[in-house]
Amino acid sequence: MLRELRPAFILIVLMSVLTGLIYPLAVLGVGRVIFPGRASGSLVQQDGKIIGSSLIGQAFTSDRYFHGRVSAITSTDAQNNATPDPYDATSSSGSNLGPTSQALLDRVAADVARMKVDNNAAVPVDLVTSSASGLDPDISPEAAAFQVGRVAKARGLDPAQVTGLVNRSVRGRVLGILGEPRVNVLALNRELDTIR
Amino acid sequence: MTTSGIIEIILFTLLVVAMADPIGAGLTHVLEGKRTTLVERAFYRLAGVRPENEQDWVRYGASMLLFSLVGALSMYALERLQGLLPLNPQGFPAVPPTLALNTAVSFLTNTNWQAYSGESTMSYLTQMLALAVHNFLSAATGIALAVALIRGFSRQSSRTIGNFWVDMTRCTLYLLLPASFLIALFLIWQGVPQTLGAYVDATTLEGAKQTIAVGPVASQEAIKMLGTNGGGFFNANSAHPFENPTPLSNFVEMLCIFSLGAGLTGAFGRMVGDRRQGWAILGVMTVLFLAGLAVVYPVESASNPSFTGLNVDQSAGNMEGKEVRFGMADSALFTTATTDASCGAVNTMHDSLMPLSGMVPLINMMLGEIIFGGVGSGLYGMLLFAIIAVFVAGLMVGRTPEYIGKKIEAREVKMAMLAILILPFSMLGFTAIAAVSKAGLAGIANQGPHGFSEILYAYVSSTANNGSAFAGLSANTDFYNLTTAAAMFMGRFFFIVPMLAVAGSLAAKKAVPPSPGTFPTNGALFAALLTGVILIVGGLTFFPALAVGPIVEHLSMQAGTHF
Numbered sequence: 001m002l003r004e005l006r007p008a009f010i011l012i013v014l015m016s017v018l019t020g021l022i023y024p025l026a027v028l029g030v031g032r033v034i035f036p037g038r039a040s041g042s043l044v045q046q047d048g049k050i051i052g053s054s055l056i057g058q059a060f061t062s063d064r065y066f067h068g069r070v071s072a073i074t075s076t077d078a079q080n081n082a083t084p085d086p087y088d089a090t091s092s093s094g095s096n097l098g099p100t101s102q103a104l105l106d107r108v109a110a111d112v113a114r115m116k117v118d119n120n121a122a123v124p125v126d127l128v129t130s131s132a133s134g135l136d137p138d139i140s141p142e143a144a145a146f147q148v149g150r151v152a153k154a155r156g157l158d159p160a161q162v163t164g165l166v167n168r169s170v171r172g173r174v175l176g177i178l179g180e181p182r183v184n185v186l187a188l189n190r191e192l193d194t195i196r
Numbered sequence: 197m198t199t200s201g202i203i204e205i206i207l208f209t210l211l212v213v214a215m216a217d218p219i220g221a222g223l224t225h226v227l228e229g230k231r232t233t234l235v236e237r238a239f240y241r242l243a244g245v246r247p248e249n250e251q252d253w254v255r256y257g258a259s260m261l262l263f264s265l266v267g268a269l270s271m272y273a274l275e276r277l278q279g280l281l282p283l284n285p286q287g288f289p290a291v292p293p294t295l296a297l298n299t300a301v302s303f304l305t306n307t308n309w310q311a312y313s314g315e316s317t318m319s320y321l322t323q324m325l326a327l328a329v330h331n332f333l334s335a336a337t338g339i340a341l342a343v344a345l346i347r348g349f350s351r352q353s354s355r356t357i358g359n360f361w362v363d364m365t366r367c368t369l370y371l372l373l374p375a376s377f378l379i380a381l382f383l384i385w386q387g388v389p390q391t392l393g394a395y396v397d398a399t400t401l402e403g404a405k406q407t408i409a410v411g412p413v414a415s416q417e418a419i420k421m422l423g424t425n426g427g428g429f430f431n432a433n434s435a436h437p438f439e440n441p442t443p444l445s446n447f448v449e450m451l452c453i454f455s456l457g458a459g460l461t462g463a464f465g466r467m468v469g470d471r472r473q474g475w476a477i478l479g480v481m482t483v484l485f486l487a488g489l490a491v492v493y494p495v496e497s498a499s500n501p502s503f504t505g506l507n508v509d510q511s512a513g514n515m516e517g518k519e520v521r522f523g524m525a526d527s528a529l530f531t532t533a534t535t536d537a538s539c540g541a542v543n544t545m546h547d548s549l550m551p552l553s554g555m556v557p558l559i560n561m562m563l564g565e566i567i568f569g570g571v572g573s574g575l576y577g578m579l580l581f582a583i584i585a586v587f588v589a590g591l592m593v594g595r596t597p598e599y600i601g602k603k604i605e606a607r608e609v610k611m612a613m614l615a616i617l618i619l620p621f622s623m624l625g626f627t628a629i630a631a632v633s634k635a636g637l638a639g640i641a642n643q644g645p646h647g648f649s650e651i652l653y654a655y656v657s658s659t660a661n662n663g664s665a666f667a668g669l670s671a672n673t674d675f676y677n678l679t680t681a682a683a684m685f686m687g688r689f690f691f692i693v694p695m696l697a698v699a700g701s702l703a704a705k706k707a708v709p710p711s712p713g714t715f716p717t718n719g720a721l722f723a724a725l726l727t728g729v730i731l732i733v734g735g736l737t738f739f740p741a742l743a744v745g746p747i748v749e750h751l752s753m754q755a756g757t758h759f
Contacts, residue, residue, distance in 0.1 A: 004255070007361050008262040010243035012270055012333075015368060019332040020325035023373060024415035028392065031384040031414060041389045041396060041410040041438070050398045053408050055387050055437040058400045065401065069520070089408040090315055090395060092432035094517045094545035096668030098554075098646035099500050100749055102758040104516065112506050122509035125499075129515040132435030132545045138520040140512060177200045177207065179443025180512075180523030189401055 044186065052186055057137040059087040060189065063118075063154035066139070066147050068185045069126055070095075070111065073134035087135060095130040118150040138182035141170045157195065165191055197497045201525025205489065208447070208529060209482065212454045212568075216478050217471070219455055220462015226370045227343050227363060228467065239365055250356035253700025256344055257693060259360040260337060264304055264689075267330055271300040274326040275318075284319035285394035291317060298677035303327050305688035306334035306570055308420070308427030308540055308663035309680055311672040315409035315430050320392055327427060328416040332376075335423030335456075336367040338572025341692060342460055345576045346467045348702035349600040357696075357703050372423060379418035382448060387441035390414040413438055421452035424570045426540030426663045434530070434543040435519055446526050446543060453539045457481070457568030460575040468600050472718035477578055479723045484567045484730070485536050488556045493528035495553040501753060517548030528553070535560040538570030540663025547642070547650065547666040551753060554666070555746035558653060561660035563734040564619050570661060573688075576695050580612040582717070583698070585729040589715050589722075598714055601707040608701060611694040618690045619659055620737045622683045626655040627741065635675035641668030644759030645752065649745035654680060659687035 031039040042054045052058050057068045071086035072095035085091065097104035111128040124142040144166045152159040169188045173179050232247075240247055251259065275291040278284060291299065295312055302309040303326070314323065340363035347357045384390055389410045396408045413429045417439055420427060430436040440446050458478060465474020499510035513524040522530070527544040534541050535557035546557055560567060566577040582599060587609045590597030597604040630636025630651045640647035650666040657664055658680040665671065671680065716722065752759075 004259045004262050007243040007245050007259070008266045011239065011245075011263065011361065011365065012266045014239055014242065015333060015365075016270065016325055016329045019368065019373060019419075020329040023377065024324050024328065024390070024412045027377060027380040027384070027415040027418075028390050028412060030381060031390045034381070035384050038387050039384050039390045039414075040393065041391065041408060042387050042441075043396060043398070043408075050396060052398045052400055052406060053396075055441050056406075056408055057437075058398075058402075058406055059404060060402060062402055087406065089406055091313065092315065092409075092430050092436050093313070094432065094435070094548065094667070096545055096547035096641055096666070097516065098547060098642040098649075098668075098749070098759075099502060099514065099516070099550050100644060100646060100753045100758050101642050105502050105758055108503060108508065109506055112508060116507070120507075122507050125503075125508055125510045125512050126515045126520055128508060130517065132517050132519050132543065133430075133432035133437060135432070135437055136519050136521075137437055140520055142509070142512075173200055174443045174447075177204050178447050179521050179526055182520045186401070193401070 046190070054184065054186060055137055056089050057087055057135045058186060060185065063150055065189045065192070066144060066151060066185050068139060069136045070107070070128065070130040071134040072130040089135055092133045092135055094132045094134060119146055121146065137184050137186060139185055141166070141181050141183055144169070144183045144188065151192070155192070161195070162192070165195070197494055198525065201493070204525050205493070205529060208450060209486065211451060212458050213478065213482060215451070215455055216458040216462040216474070219459025220464070220466055220474065223339070223371065223459050223463040224466045226366050227463070233369070236365060236369055240361070243361065245359070245361040247359060247362045250359050252355050253344070253357055253696045256357055256360045257696045260341065260692070261689070263360070263364070264337070267333055268300045268304045271303060271326040271330060272296050274322050275299060278319040278322045281319065281321050283321035283324070283392060286319070288317060288319050294674045294677040295672055298681045301681040301684050302663065303330040303425070303427060304334060305661050305684045306338055306423070306425055306538065306573070307658060307661040307684045307688070308425045309658050309665070309684060310427055310663065311677055311680070313431030314428060320411055323416060323429060324412055328419060331416065331419040331423050331425040331427065332368055332372050333364070335372060335419070335425065335571045336364045338570055339367045339456070339460070340364045340572065341696070342572035342575040343463070345579055345695060345699040346464050348699035349602055350467045350469070351703045352705070352707050354703045357699050372419065376415070376418040376422055379422060379448070379452065380414040383414045383417050383445060386445040387438070388414040388417055388445070389438055410438070420541060421449045421539070422456065424453060424457070424537045424539040426534065428541060434541045435545070440543055443521055443526060446522060446530065449541070450530055450533050453533045453537045453541070454568045456571040457537050457574045460572065464575060470718055473600060476718050476723045477575075477582070480726050480730070481567050481578070483727060485532065488536065488560055489528060489532045492532050492553040492556050493524065495550050496528050497524045500550065501756070502758060514548070514550055517545030519543065531557060532560070534664060535662060536567035536569070538565035538573060538660060538662045540657065542664050545667060546653070546664055547668045551746040551750035554649065555742055557664065558656055558742065558746065559735060559738070561656045561662050562619070562623065562738045563730055564616065565660045565662060566730065573661065577691070580615055580695060580698065581730050581734070582726055583608055583612045584616070584733060585722070585726040586715060586717065588729055589725060595713060598708055599717055601710070602702050602705050603708055608698050611698045615691045615694040616733065618686055622659040622686045623656045624738070624741060626679050626683050627652045630655070630679065633675070635673065639670040639673060639676055641670065642759065645745055645749040646759065649749065652741055652745050655683050658683040661687050
């Protein structure tokens with residue numbers, strides 16, 4: 001038994017150096033050369049300032065912007081109470097509410113009622129359900145179309161023009177098979193800001 | 197359900213089956229081949245390993261246990277000392293003792309149960325040097341153990357079953373490391389970060405502050421999927437856009453989950469000299485995988501009856517706890533695959549699955565993670581079930597059973613049953629304790645039957661070394677950290693020791709030539725029998741627990757009851 005102690009210790013050390021330092025640093029070195037922007041987090045700059053990451057959703061509350069999905073992320077304050085902190089990108093999380101949860105039902109009902117003011121149609125389900133990560137950067141094309149009226153009104157734009165923008169922003173399935181069609185909310189809103 | 201979703205599922209299944217033989221050939225080459233490299237020889241010289249000295253099962257097991265013990269200590273030390281060590285740009289303090297212990301056991305046992313959230317607890321150094329390292333080593337250990345059992349079948353009158361140090365080292369150097377490197381680069385291409393820089397401060401379009409967690413994610417993500425570890429860099433795991441940015445990254449991550457599990461069936465067939473033996477096992481795995489998926493996909497695609505009466509268009513399915521880029525097909529596939537294999541990565545929050553589709557992950561894990569399974573552990577678990585299956589067949593005709601030319605006798609059957617019975621003992625035992633104790637009940641997030649499912653899922657997942665969760669459960673308490681750590685330890689090592697005993701006892705036997713009375717184990721009849729034995733022996737034990745959890749919840753939901 002004791003004869004096996006030496007390989008146990010030495011191999012842990014050697015393997016740790018190889019797979020825990022050399023390997024990630026090699027990936028870092030090569031990745032930074034081939035895909036510099038993506039290796040550092042697909043950051044988006046505007047006027048020289050970082051305004052977010054194209055892969056990470058951010059909270060939109062103004063009527064002038066398209067809104068993303070419900071983010072269930074909470075943070076704990078000094079008194080250890082959980083307070084809502086949607087799209088906190090240092091604390092990814094879903095709601096973890098089960099399908100028979102009264103809290104889930106109440107939240108959905110409240111959101112549907114709030115959206116009714118702007119659009120009486122049936123609300124696309126992804127707009128009133130919380131994403132798995134709390135950082136979903138996308139909404140469905142239906143969820144974008146649902147918000148066109150509100151955004152056009154707030155900006156004094158022709159709804160047809162905004163609809164055209166939404167349609168151009170839709171990314172289809174990969175190879176026509178994988179995943180679902182989607183609209184990146186940050187990219188769409190940046191396009192929106194370029195319309196004068 | 198959509199046409200593209202069904203095409204994706206067919207494509208995925210075909211690719212998994214097609215990968216089994218080529219990966220099996222590669223595995224056989226790595227583990228039975230004789231060619232070495234300078235690095236490998238240098239490792240052995242420094243470590244004092246004589247590769248030509250083979251070990252009997254006791255020594256093989258002792259080496260594996262010592263290696264695991266030293267690995268656990270090194271992980272624990274790194275977690276506790278991270279505040280003093282470099283590569284900690286966010287300045288995270290030491291991980292608290294019971295959480296550090298739980299995490300060390302978790303990564304040691306290839307479970308990757310996460311009672312912590314990575315981006316707010318672990319420094320970059322801890323992620324790389326503690327957690328990612330054991331993603332490699334626990335996977336290599338699993339493959340080594342599976343190969344040891346295969347040698348039990350393929351060798352005759354042999355005292356030894358290989359050398360643990362050699363199997364583990366070769367597997368890491370020639371298989372896991374190069375494959376992970378390529379997968380990591382692919383993931384960066386898709387958008388997964390790989391940086392040692394601090395978290396990024398951004399000012400959003402609406403002028404708010406957003407701090408974005410980044411890190412050396414790609415290197416860890418690759419081995420996390422390939423080694424069926426499943427421990428995410430971030431709390432949201434493969435649902436986080438930085439761990440799994442696109443439907444294509446998602447597809448490749450899912451293929452990684454099954455690749456080595458499928459490949460090991462190919463290696464098994466090759467090493468025992470009858471490839472059809474491997475195909476029979478692969479067939480059973482594929483059928484059980486598709487059976488689970490056939491529940492999850494349609495159930496998740498249907499609407500949640502609780503929302504009827506609200507003005508919601510539910511045609512996109514149960515989107516609570518899911519990501520738009522994945523939708524129902526990708527989420528259902530991932531959920532089924534990650535719990536078939538003991539991966540435990542998630543791209544959807546299992547706690548928010550509909551009751552019946554949440555039951556499928558539970559069943560997959562209760563069966564012992566043998567549907568492709570964890571790398572190595574899937575195959576050795578499945579082979580123990582095969583021993584039980586030929587034993588049952590032997591009882592029916594009153595003949596000593598044989599499997600792959602070896603007589604299966606009392607010792608093998610006893611050891612196989614001992615290993616298999618550890619699962620319900622730990623899963624149900626700990627659930628019972630938690631369900632009647634104050635500390636256990638305090639962790640529940642959802643009320644009603646779903647709350648019981650949260651507890652059940654925790655102990656089923658930890659014992660099965662899966663690591664996914666009904667994550668509403670507040671698992672970072674002393675009670676849950678200690679009990680799930682115990683469950684993970686039992687599920688891994690109390691299973692492995694009897695399994696290695698079987699390997700040792702089989703290797704010592706002579707092969708018996710097949711006779712007209714031999715039950716062929718490379719055809720459809722055996723595959724059907726094996727499937728039946730798995731479902732009855734593995735599954736029936738758990739029916740009462742499932743009835744109290746997801747089945748009651750489903751019936752309540754149909755009746756319009758909320759909790």
